[in-house]
Amino acid sequence: MFLLKSIPKVDKFVLHEDFKEYSTALITSLTKEVLQNLRENILNENITEFKKEDLILEVLQKYKKITTPSLKKLINATGVIVHTNLGRSLIDEKVFEKIKTLASSYNNLEYDLDKGKRGERYSHISDVICRVLGCEDVLIVNNNASAVFLILNTFAKRKEVIVSRGELVEIGGSFRIPDVMRDSGAKLVEVGATNKTHLHDYEDAITQKTSMLMKVHKSNYSIEGFSSEVKFKELVELASRHDVIDYYDMGSGHLFDLPYGLDAYEPSVLEYMKLNPSLLSFSGDKLLGSVQAGIIVGKKEYISKLKKNQLLRMLRVDKITLAILEENITSVLLGKLEDIPTLKMLFSSVDELKQNAKKFQNGISDIAECQIIETKTVIGGGTTPNRTIPTIALSIKVKNFKPNKMEKLFRAKRIIGRIENERFLIDFRAIQEKEIQELINATKEIVND
Numbered sequence: 001m002f003l004l005k006s007i008p009k010v011d012k013f014v015l016h017e018d019f020k021e022y023s024t025a026l027i028t029s030l031t032k033e034v035l036q037n038l039r040e041n042i043l044n045e046n047i048t049e050f051k052k053e054d055l056i057l058e059v060l061q062k063y064k065k066i067t068t069p070s071l072k073k074l075i076n077a078t079g080v081i082v083h084t085n086l087g088r089s090l091i092d093e094k095v096f097e098k099i100k101t102l103a104s105s106y107n108n109l110e111y112d113l114d115k116g117k118r119g120e121r122y123s124h125i126s127d128v129i130c131r132v133l134g135c136e137d138v139l140i141v142n143n144n145a146s147a148v149f150l151i152l153n154t155f156a157k158r159k160e161v162i163v164s165r166g167e168l169v170e171i172g173g174s175f176r177i178p179d180v181m182r183d184s185g186a187k188l189v190e191v192g193a194t195n196k197t198h199l200h201d202y203e204d205a206i207t208q209k210t211s212m213l214m215k216v217h218k219s220n221y222s223i224e225g226f227s228s229e230v231k232f233k234e235l236v237e238l239a240s241r242h243d244v245i246d247y248y249d250m251g252s253g254h255l256f257d258l259p260y261g262l263d264a265y266e267p268s269v270l271e272y273m274k275l276n277p278s279l280l281s282f283s284g285d286k287l288l289g290s291v292q293a294g295i296i297v298g299k300k301e302y303i304s305k306l307k308k309n310q311l312l313r314m315l316r317v318d319k320i321t322l323a324i325l326e327e328n329i330t331s332v333l334l335g336k337l338e339d340i341p342t343l344k345m346l347f348s349s350v351d352e353l354k355q356n357a358k359k360f361q362n363g364i365s366d367i368a369e370c371q372i373i374e375t376k377t378v379i380g381g382g383t384t385p386n387r388t389i390p391t392i393a394l395s396i397k398v399k400n401f402k403p404n405k406m407e408k409l410f411r412a413k414r415i416i417g418r419i420e421n422e423r424f425l426i427d428f429r430a431i432q433e434k435e436i437q438e439l440i441n442a443t444k445e446i447v448n449d
């Protein structure tokens, strides 16, 4: 009981001079927490004594933790370029320099400077996007999941949407096409079998209630062997014949032919636009290499219907998103792909990667066992399922540590590598040149710790 009575009083404790430079409100709240803990520990007889200095230290430690940003920069040494867990696409620093003024000033987001009247939020980038993609109109929403939901809700509420059984995808984070469809109010009509769907399967399922033929990019899986799917081109033609909407949820949506023969596997958005589809949507931060956004392109009549849906208000994007997207798409229009890190990494040659690996190797070869190896990686982000691209990695070992231990030590330095064939690897596919010195410093620290 004596111990309980010696617990300091909150009002007095927070006046301690060690807290002088800190926010009183936060110190008070943390103090209450620490003292409450202390009380419980005394009652449970977990402790038999305590020092005031330790309590002060505990409060200050908590203070530091809570006031340090939780989102931190790290180095992606996994080799996966579009890594959803690691933030997907990078934005070039130059782009932020350009939009800094815009973000910290008022602007013409919804103001028509010529007419002096209310303007349209989405107007700023429609010209540049339509020029790049060759579409009639475009709409930008929060992400591609929003795009899918908005499109289904606008055109297929209480109506039927025909989708192949082979394309009822679940994407990471429990985004499931059948569930999204149900929540949007659309009725799913599954056709075909898991491995095979034919054009006549869609055609046979078309009724008075059909509003849309939808195709979904398989993203994170592929069906091999005895399998076939209907090409979007055929769906566009079928939809047109029956006067229903065709829509492709393309997922990653690349604008350029992919390297390493991956283009044979999936045509680009530009190729699809030549088919004059009703609607197509894709992510802003997968293979486009820009910010989180859902990009909906297609025919003007459909896009203007989407704009009238009340839901759009909930899915609309911020000025910063629009500004970054505008910068990135303009780079594409001008052919300056080096300004888009995702594309730069994707198109880096094995030789370029090898040069970076050598720089790193030279910096650590006298302190760590390391070897440059040619291996394979995936692009990630559900872009090209089961397809690999060549890459260069450095396998590293210090002090005879096991790969698991190496992975952990590097992770503690915010370098995320991977383990392959019992070796810890730093893969250079997604490492920026400016990060090599950081890698060398971190390795030295690990060796010296």
Ligand SMILES: *Cc1c(COP(=O)(O)O)cnc(C)c1O
Residues within 6 Å of the ligand: 143, 144, 145, 146, 148, 169, 171, 175, 216, 217, 218, 219, 249, 250, 251, 252, 282, 283, 284, 293, 294, 381, 382
């Ligand atoms: C990734 C993906 C989505 C979700 O896109 P987000 O931009 O992450 O919301 C939807 N559909 C497909 C086919 C995808 O690959």
